[in-house]
Amino acid sequence: MKNNNIILFGYGKNGKSVAKYLTKKDFKIVVYDTNEQNDAKHDGFVNVELFDDKILDSDLIEMGIRDTNVAICMLENEASNMFLALSIRNLNAQIKIIAKSGDKDYTHRYELAGVNQIINPYEITANRIESILKKPITLEFIHNIVFEDNNLSFAQIEIIKDSFLDGKYIDDLDLNKNYNIIVIGIVDKERSEHLEMISDNKLDAEDILVVIGDLFEIERLKMDMEESTKWKLA
Amino acid sequence: MIAKLLIYIATFLNVSKRYNKVKTFFRNLLENDDYKYKRYFDIFMILMVLSSVFILLYDIQNTIGQALYIYDIYVVTTVFVTEYLIRFWIYNDCREIILQEAEEAAFLKREFDTKKVLKAIFLKKLEYVTSPFAIIDLLAILPAYRPLRILRIFMLFRLFKILRYTKSINSFLTIIKTKKFELITLLMLVSFITFIGGAVIYVFEYHTNPNIHSFFDALYWSLITISTVGYGDISPVTEQGRILTMFLILAGIAFISFSTSIIASAFSEKLQEIKSQRIENEAHKLSSFYLICGYSKITETIAKTLQRDNEKFIIVDIDEEHIESASNHGFLALKADITKKETLQLFNFQNVKKIFILTNDDIINTFITLSLNSYAPLIDIIAIANDERNENKIQKAGAKYVINPTKISALFASEYIGNPVSFEIITAIFSNESKTRVDEIEILKGSFLQNKLIGEYDFKQNDNLILIGILKFKPAKLYRHSIYFMDRYFYFNPDAEILIEESDVLLVIGDVRNINYLKYKLQKSSL
Numbered sequence: 001m002k003n004n005n006i007i008l009f010g011y012g013k014n015g016k017s018v019a020k021y022l023t024k025k026d027f028k029i030v031v032y033d034t035n036e037q038n039d040a041k042h043d044g045f046v047n048v049e050l051f052d053d054k055i056l057d058s059d060l061i062e063m064g065i066r067d068t069n070v071a072i073c074m075l076e077n078e079a080s081n082m083f084l085a086l087s088i089r090n091l092n093a094q095i096k097i098i099a100k101s102g103d104k105d106y107t108h109r110y111e112l113a114g115v116n117q118i119i120n121p122y123e124i125t126a127n128r129i130e131s132i133l134k135k136p137i138t139l140e141f142i143h144n145i146v147f148e149d150n151n152l153s154f155a156q157i158e159i160i161k162d163s164f165l166d167g168k169y170i171d172d173l174d175l176n177k178n179y180n181i182i183v184i185g186i187v188d189k190e191r192s193e194h195l196e197m198i199s200d201n202k203l204d205a206e207d208i209l210v211v212i213g214d215l216f217e218i219e220r221l222k223m224d225m226e227e228s229t230k231w232k233l234a
Numbered sequence: 235m236i237a238k239l240l241i242y243i244a245t246f247l248n249v250s251k252r253y254n255k256v257k258t259f260f261r262n263l264l265e266n267d268d269y270k271y272k273r274y275f276d277i278f279m280i281l282m283v284l285s286s287v288f289i290l291l292y293d294i295q296n297t298i299g300q301a302l303y304i305y306d307i308y309v310v311t312t313v314f315v316t317e318y319l320i321r322f323w324i325y326n327d328c329r330e331i332i333l334q335e336a337e338e339a340a341f342l343k344r345e346f347d348t349k350k351v352l353k354a355i356f357l358k359k360l361e362y363v364t365s366p367f368a369i370i371d372l373l374a375i376l377p378a379y380r381p382l383r384i385l386r387i388f389m390l391f392r393l394f395k396i397l398r399y400t401k402s403i404n405s406f407l408t409i410i411k412t413k414k415f416e417l418i419t420l421l422m423l424v425s426f427i428t429f430i431g432g433a434v435i436y437v438f439e440y441h442t443n444p445n446i447h448s449f450f451d452a453l454y455w456s457l458i459t460i461s462t463v464g465y466g467d468i469s470p471v472t473e474q475g476r477i478l479t480m481f482l483i484l485a486g487i488a489f490i491s492f493s494t495s496i497i498a499s500a501f502s503e504k505l506q507e508i509k510s511q512r513i514e515n516e517a518h519k520l521s522s523f524y525l526i527c528g529y530s531k532i533t534e535t536i537a538k539t540l541q542r543d544n545e546k547f548i549i550v551d552i553d554e555e556h557i558e559s560a561s562n563h564g565f566l567a568l569k570a571d572i573t574k575k576e577t578l579q580l581f582n583f584q585n586v587k588k589i590f591i592l593t594n595d596d597i598i599n600t601f602i603t604l605s606l607n608s609y610a611p612l613i614d615i616i617a618i619a620n621d622e623r624n625e626n627k628i629q630k631a632g633a634k635y636v637i638n639p640t641k642i643s644a645l646f647a648s649e650y651i652g653n654p655v656s657f658e659i660i661t662a663i664f665s666n667e668s669k670t671r672v673d674e675i676e677i678l679k680g681s682f683l684q685n686k687l688i689g690e691y692d693f694k695q696n697d698n699l700i701l702i703g704i705l706k707f708k709p710a711k712l713y714r715h716s717i718y719f720m721d722r723y724f725y726f727n728p729d730a731e732i733l734i735e736e737s738d739v740l741l742v743i744g745d746v747r748n749i750n751y752l753k754y755k756l757q758k759s760s761l
């Protein structure tokens with residue numbers, strides 16, 4: 001996924017923050033903003049462009065929206081933001097659109113406009129507070145996995161054809177004992193594209209295992225899997 | 235001699251635990267609104283008053299039985315007299331006056347002034363006897379003396395007694411009190427005009443009007459006219475009288491609208507105060523609740539969640555508009571400055587579960603955090619930092635959790651782009667809709683998992699759950715890499731040899747029904 005181009009519209013408070021975290025993860029972003037005052041250039045974004053609020057389709061095409069993978073709409077004005085999202089979806093049916101919205105009442109409208117993921121800061125914050133109240137340990141654990149350097153991480157492992165995992169049941173593998181990895185879900189290509197949390201499926205090639213575990217151990221599993229294909233062929 | 239006796243009694247009473255206990259009990263029962271039994275006492279007294287008034291009214295057309303008669307004369311009266319005497323007793327502490335004088339006399343090396351002390355006591359008690367409520371109480375006792383029928387009218391004072399026991403009527407009176415000056419002015423003006431009107435009609439019509447027999451009749455007519463009631467039993471017959479009537483009626487309309495507006499404005503001024511007083515009372519009574527400081531969009535969302543879960547909470551904000559909008563959503567909201575001591579004292583902090591600080595201003599958030607942390611250091615504070623740079627300042631001020639909405643939204647977005655799978659997992663874990671979720675299971679004392687090794691219980695086999703980790707208070711005996719958080723030790727994918735102890739928390743993933751069933755089994759076995 002990395003190095004896919006991302007266009008960020010709007011460099012306000014939220015836009016700035018998103019840009020910061022994406023840059024940290026080595027994503028290349030192009031920033032567009034209506035306001036010259038917003039100092040995206042100072043923050044090291046080379047591709048800072050200005051654009052008009054009443055954006056035309058031709059402008060978007062010029063920006064290369066048809067070849068972009070992700071568009072992030074972070075304009076402060078809800079109406080402009082929604083219009084922007086709709087215009088983008090109109091031009092590119094495949095693109096992932098993320099939009100910020102401060103009002104829950106707009107959620108459905110954004111969905112209609114073709115937005116894949118709505119970011120509502122208030123709701124996210126409220127959910128976070130709810131998690132603090134109800135699942136403090138889980139929250140801390142996830143926080144440790146995702147944001148801290150404990151070597152623990154979520155990972156996806158694609159089953160390689162003819163490897164030692166191909167055709168086995170998850171329960172028989174004892175991955176937690178042998179690799180210190182916990183399988184928490186699977187994307188079973190035979191059934192659906194979506195993640196299923198814990199199920200005892202037979203693993204087939206191209207299925208994707210979703211695991212939590214030590215990064216080194218995950219690498220080791222991947223390597224062993226590749227090794228085993230050679231072994232099987234031989 | 236008397237002086238010595240007085241001092242002896244006072245000292246004795248001062249140290250007597252029993253005496254003080256009894257006196258405090260009656261003080262609470264009669265005067266302390268927060269005392270839980272006062273309510274029952276009030277209700278009891280109200281019922282007694284109502285029953286005695288009912289007996290009086292019933293008695294007029296019918297004859298009452300012996301039992302009711304005895305009840306009315308003896309029981310009610312005894313209760314009223316006792317109450318009066320107790321109130322008389324607890325009004326002040328006479329022994330304090332005596333002891334103070336004794337101390338002063340000893341200090342100045344002069345004689346104990348018995349006269350002065352007795353006078354002070356007398357004045358203090360007289361102060362009680364002449365207070366309006368005491369007078370009402372006394373008058374309410376009088377109707378018990380049956381031979382004088384005129385005393386029966388004082389029965390109505392028993393109804394006034396009810397004022398003592400009800401709060402809402404009291405607050406009505408306090409409102410009227412705030413407009414004392416205006417009302418007195420109005421009253422004087424009305425009596426003045428009534429008197430003039432009465433005098434004029436008396437002069438003009440005493441001889442011509444057959445209905446006016448005295449000056450009292452003239453005054454009566456004047457008041458009936460000026461109040462625009464106009465019975466018509468006395469009406470003017472001369473031209474002069476009629477002209478006067480027209481003026482009186484005009485003046486009357488003016489007076490009535492004036493008095494109405496005075497009372498109405500007093501109410502609207504006081505309404506907010508009464509409302510917040512009611513909320514204050516409610517806040518004081520809340521048991522185990524969340525305290526939310528500041529009403530913002532985040533508050534609104536959180537409050538809805540809490541309401542859905544039937545959790546109790548109260549929102550405190552200094553802004554009138556915020557409070558109104560919160561009340562419109564049906565939340566309990568109080569307009570007050572939470573950093574003020576008076577506001578803090580309204581709440582019973584032992585019942586506060588957690589504190590949320592959610593205003594849009596970081597400076598205010600920091601200030602509130604500091605204030606609350608110094609006032610109630612044991613309660614967890616969850617605060618918002620609107621700017622990332624202020625996050626650690628608020629943390630230093632004493633917030634246990636600090637959340638920056640912009641930051642977590644940005645993390646949310648970048649997680650969605652960067653790691654769509656873990657994004658999906660995290661949303662599933664925290665959402666309440668998905669059936670599969672991660673949950674925390676606490677090991678209760680005496681439950682069947684206590685003091686077992688991880689390897690001894692197969693979570694997968696027995697409950698179809700996956701054990702992700704265990705959070706322990708004490709580090710495990712064997713060497714094993716742990717993550718340290720929340721002052722505890724977390725073991726990811728724990729070894730079979732790790733011991734499960736009391737109060738440890740298991741982090742499991744699985745179907746919500748399986749999780750709940752395991753929780754149920756643990757609870758059952760711990761009983």
